[in-house]
Amino acid sequence: MTTSTADMLHPEIEALEHDDLQAIQRTKLTALGKRLSAAPEWVAHFGESGMKPDDLADPQALSNLAFLQKSQLRERYPFPMLGIDGAKVDRFCATSGTTGLPVLFGYTQRDMQELLANQVARQLYAHGCRPGDRGYNGFGFGLWVGGLAYDLGMARLGMTNFPVGPGRSDLVVEWMRDMEWSLATVSPVFLATLIRTSREKGIDPKTDWKLKQAVIGGQSVSLAFRDELEAELPADFKTYNTYGTTEAGGPIVAASCPWSHARDEMHLINEDTVLTEILDPETFQPVGPGEVGEIVVTTLDKQASPVVRWRTRDLVRLSEHPYDFPCGRKGMRNIGRIIGRSDDMLKVRGVIVYPSQVEDVIATTPGTVKEAWQIYVDTPGSAPKQMVVAIERERSYNGADNELAEAVGRSLTSRLGLKVPVECHPEGTLPRYEAKAQRVLVRD
Ligand SMILES: [Zn+2]
CATH class of the missing domain: 3.30.300.30 (ANL, C-terminal domain)
Incomplete structure (x- = not known):
């Protein structure tokens, strides 16, 4: 097996050892503390734990801070804990609101064009997408961050984007063939619908499509369902699992490369911009290799609506072998697919x-x-x-x-x-x- 950086868009980050990534995180936590010191809501939030934002300069401090919870954001309706002057926000995205009123998260121009664009472009490159490839963005737009994130990522990578959004399966299956799209961002359920629709129209997805990658978002998908989808599509096609949340800044916390795909795992691929803790849902101590824990995220670079120790409630298993991967991403731990929500348990x-x-x-x-x-x-x-x-x-x-x-x-x-x-x-x-x-x- 070869360890090469050829499949990395940002080898200067992606090939780092875990210790070096942690050093970047520490520097950025110090800067985050400085930024939050100027935001009264955040000073009050740290105060509830007997802390102040500047304490983040101490590497041990983060684990003493209370988790950030949805109820705390709801209390501060309509623009909770923006962290910056609201006039600097360029766009709002929102959580899905399946469990109540949607919560709004702001993005500055830099949050979109620098941060989110680079995070998603890195993931797309790890999936095998390259400049000039054609991508069909089937994720939703509007308040949901999914469609926006892949528009930005494809643009940053230099791909050609067809932002169709969800639905229109009759049109999509023909364009898929005629325009030779190699990437689809789509829900797994809708991809299954597209395969069925295509067959009904006499278009064989296995031979008539040129699809190589599908980014599966929004839902976790079982290994069996993934294999079933892959069996119906061209031989070099793979579904790439991703994981993220609106609170973390988008679908950018974890993503699979071809190697982690084979193990049904994903890298924590943006650890230089999103610090991820995986904690036992009862003791809140970090879990060890092979153990199940809840994902807790801290955004390191986001200017508007940062989160510090956000409890996602999503449970995952940390890989049995969290370091040293043949793909060369030595320090970016692998996690399994989402097992469920701690509150769905x-x-x-x-x-x-x-x-x-x-x-x-x-x-x-x-x-x-x-x-x-x-x-x-x-x-x-x-x-x-x-x-x-x-x-x-x-x-x-x-x-x-x-x-x-x-x-x-x-x-x-x-x-x-x-x-x-x-x-x-x-x-x-x-x-x-x-x-x-x-x-x-x-x-x-
Ligand atoms: Zn990898």
Whole structure:
């Protein structure tokens, strides 16, 4: 195996050892503390932990600061903790608002054109995109940061962008062939729809498309579903998982290279601009290799709406081997795909259940619709007495509903160690989600 920097857009950063990345983080934390000292809301926030922003100059200080939570941002509606004069904000993005009113996050001109553009361009380059390549931006625009982020990243890399946004599958599958797009940024569910639409029109995605990379955002996708998508597309095609949040500044916290893709992992690829802690959700101590923790982020360079120790509530497993990768990104730790949200974690009759475990079972059971499934619980909160899994049966599947439900039920029992009732519905009847799916719903 070769260690080369040829696949890095920013080898001067990407090839650094972890210690050297941490040195950059320390310098930037000191500067961040200085900036926040001028912002009364931030001074008050540090004050609640008995600290002041300038304390960030001490490398030990960060771990003493209380986490930043969504409720604290909501209290400061409408422009929470901007950190700078509001007139300097060029654009606002917002969280999806699936759990309440959207929270606004500001971007200065520099936050977009320098920071976000470079973060996303680095990721695209790691996926194998190169200047001159043609990209179809199928992410949403408006308040969501996804579409904006990939517009900026493609422009920075020198790619040609077709910002179609979500939907218009009839048009997209023809343009995909005729314009020879090599990159698609798209939800995995919509990519599956595109493959189906294409076949219906007599266009074979495997031979008629030139697609090489799909950036999968918004939803975590199981290994089985990923493999299924890749089997239907050209031989050199791969789906590249990415992870990020609006609070962290965009879809920029983690992304896979071809090597980490093979292991179903992602690099924390922007650690020079986003400091990521992976903490045990109960003790809040850093987890070790192979352990599950919650991602906590601190934006180091963002001018407007910085976050310091933002609790994402997203749970991931730190790689068994967090350093020294054949791709040459020696210091950029690898994480698995998102396992679930710490507040989505269910404790059913004493057994811990993550929605992603249910997803894995559905993804590997033939005859189920992969993108449509729900967990219904009888009471709000994380400890329901009863949970029911609802699945859809594919139209083309020959077996009976009860056989399919029993097959899923058996796998769930062996996977979870818990007997779970399974309902089977016709294809097209359960809810669909464009961005983050809400897999757990309360039903009486
Ligand atoms: Zn890599």
